[in-house]
Amino acid sequence: MSDRTITYSPAFTLVPTYECFNRCTYCNFRQDIGTRGWLSLEAAAQQLAELNPQQVREILILSGEVAPNSPQRSQWLERLYNLAALALNQGFLPHTNAGPLSRAEMAYLKQVNVSMGLMLEQLTPKLLQSVHRHAPSKDPQLRLHQLEQAGELGIPFTTGLLLGIGEAPQDWAETLTAIAECHRRWGHIQEVILQPHSPGQQQEAALPPFDLRQLPNVVRLARSLLPAEITIQIPANLVTDAEVLQACLEAGARDLGGIVPLDHVNPDYPHRDVAALREQLQAWGWELVPRLPVYPQFVDWLPPPLRGCLFKLESQLIDVAP
Ligand SMILES: O=c1nc2n(C[C@H](O)[C@H](O)[C@H](O)CO)c3cc(O)ccc3cc-2c(=O)[nH]1
Ligand SMILES: C[C@H]1O[C@@H](n2cnc3c(N)ncnc32)[C@H](O)[C@@H]1O
Numbered sequence: 001m002s003d004r005t006i007t008y009s010p011a012f013t014l015v016p017t018y019e020c021f022n023r024c025t026y027c028n029f030r031q032d033i034g035t036r037g038w039l040s041l042e043a044a045a046q047q048l049a050e051l052n053p054q055q056v057r058e059i060l061i062l063s064g065e066v067a068p069n070s071p072q073r074s075q076w077l078e079r080l081y082n083l084a085a086l087a088l089n090q091g092f093l094p095h096t097n098a099g100p101l102s103r104a105e106m107a108y109l110k111q112v113n114v115s116m117g118l119m120l121e122q123l124t125p126k127l128l129q130s131v132h133r134h135a136p137s138k139d140p141q142l143r144l145h146q147l148e149q150a151g152e153l154g155i156p157f158t159t160g161l162l163l164g165i166g167e168a169p170q171d172w173a174e175t176l177t178a179i180a181e182c183h184r185r186w187g188h189i190q191e192v193i194l195q196p197h198s199p200g201q202q203q204e205a206a207l208p209p210f211d212l213r214q215l216p217n218v219v220r221l222a223r224s225l226l227p228a229e230i231t232i233q234i235p236a237n238l239v240t241d242a243e244v245l246q247a248c249l250e251a252g253a254r255d256l257g258g259i260v261p262l263d264h265v266n267p268d269y270p271h272r273d274v275a276a277l278r279e280q281l282q283a284w285g286w287e288l289v290p291r292l293p294v295y296p297q298f299v300d301w302l303p304p305p306l307r308g309c310l311f312k313l314e315s316q317l318i319d320v321a322p
């Protein structure tokens with residue numbers, strides 16, 4: 001890979017459930033419990049059957065959360081497992097982000113995910129008084145513990161910061177440093193997402209968007225605090241200003257995240273066509289290339305059956321290469 005390479009993950013999102021026991025005030029995803037039900041395996045199989053496996057590699061499993069003490073919890077977990085297993089069987093690579101998990105739950109899902117993720121959001125506890133007042137799973141210590149647990153279990157992991165939810169710019173360094181320290185213990189963080197809060201039509205409270213002009217500065221700060229082997233990701237659809245995008249790349253961002261037909265977290269922000277994005281990057285001297293949801297340096301960490309799925313998929317991709 002040249003030093004002018006930018007990656008993205010050609011992805012498709014499955015949503016096991018939009019129902020969530022938290023109420024983050026900025027969320028455009030959640031629905032009240034009992035309103036919509038869960039995604040059935042049959043419906044998921046149908047969605048996956050319509051995808052072109054030569055184009056889509058990652059199945060992002062993004063879920064609303066069932067409370068840890070709920071009688072529904074084990075069924076929910078089983079659904080997450082079965083959805084990932086289904087994706088593997090249909091020739092895709094799952095990455096799950098379903099909120100905090102117990103150690104046993106995380107170990108269970110590790111068997112069917114090539115990587116997993118959970119945003120730290122922000123480490124400052126003061127957000128528990130505001131945007132996270134009704135979101136027990138956003139306790140920053142609980143989330144930090146998840147990063148530690150993923151490290152202990154040897155799971156390639158994605159985390160990140162949600163920017164512009166009421167934190168002060170001084171708080172960013174603290175959150176980034178915590179990620180860096182955890183990674184120094186376990187070496188498992190593959191990427192850190194810098195996610196600008198982007199208001200949408202479904203959210204509970206009108207919270208202003210993150211000021212995108214600040215994003216290149218946050219990228220620079222992240223680059224200075226995180227170990228060099230951690231990739232910095234900025235979501236292509238939320239960085240709507242071309243100048244800012246270019247500045248973020250110059251500041252050290254090297255990945256544009258999953259590019260999906262519909263971003264379920266930010267449905268008001270469609271992705272641009274990959275070809276158009278590639279052309280724009282090319283004009284700036286960058287080459288946009290697809291990647292897998294597990295970074296190459298972590299492939300050896302995967303349980304052998306998962307590694308098998310990955311090799312099979314890679315050989316199929318090579319078969320069609322020109
Ligand atoms: O389409 C989206 N993908 C999101 N992704 C997907 C992500 O871009 C890719 O799945 C990873 O880069 C793995 O390839 C997340 C993954 C995480 O582990 C944690 C948070 C996110 C957040 C989003 C998101 O808001 N929208
Ligand atoms: C899946 C991840 O999506 C992020 N997330 C949730 N709501 C929004 C929003 N309005 N804008 C940007 N990111 C959001 C959070 O960081 C969550 O952890």
Ligand code: SF4
Binds near residue numbers: 020028063099135
């Ligand atoms: S951001 Fe995640 S945890 Fe918060 S309400 Fe939305 S789905 Fe639930």
